[in-house]
Amino acid sequence: MKKVVMLLPLAAFLATGAAYAEGGKELTDKYRCTSCHKLDKKTIGPSYQDIAKKYAKDADAPAQMAERIKKGSRGVWGGAPMPAQSSASDEDIKAMVDYVMSLKK
Helix, strand or coil: CHHHHHHHHHHHHHHHHHHHHHHHHHHHHHCCHHHCCCCCCCCCCCCHHHHHHHHCCCCCHHHHHHHHHHHCECCCCCCCCECCCCCCCHHHHHHHHHHHHCCCC
16 A cells, blocks of 8 residues: 555656646747747757757756746857747746657657
8 A cells, every 4th residue: 555655646746747748839839939949840940859859868958948948049059049938937938848858759
């Protein structure tokens, strides 16, 4: 019985992460990230899959990605600037990062 009780918090944590990833897809539309990023092909910016692949083994990547989304960036993937999403909540940004990182192959 103790094993089941100990697994419940882990299951809740995993479900929350999955919910963030699911909601993140809709948020990338809401914040118009999809104007420059596509799922599986480079356009103005890199594809979500290329981003996830590049940062798959970098434990600091989600925090760096969140900061770039919030403040904008330039020169990370080429010359095109990524506009800041300063109006996005930290929760929305986390959901978008979780979604992108869930696409690693």
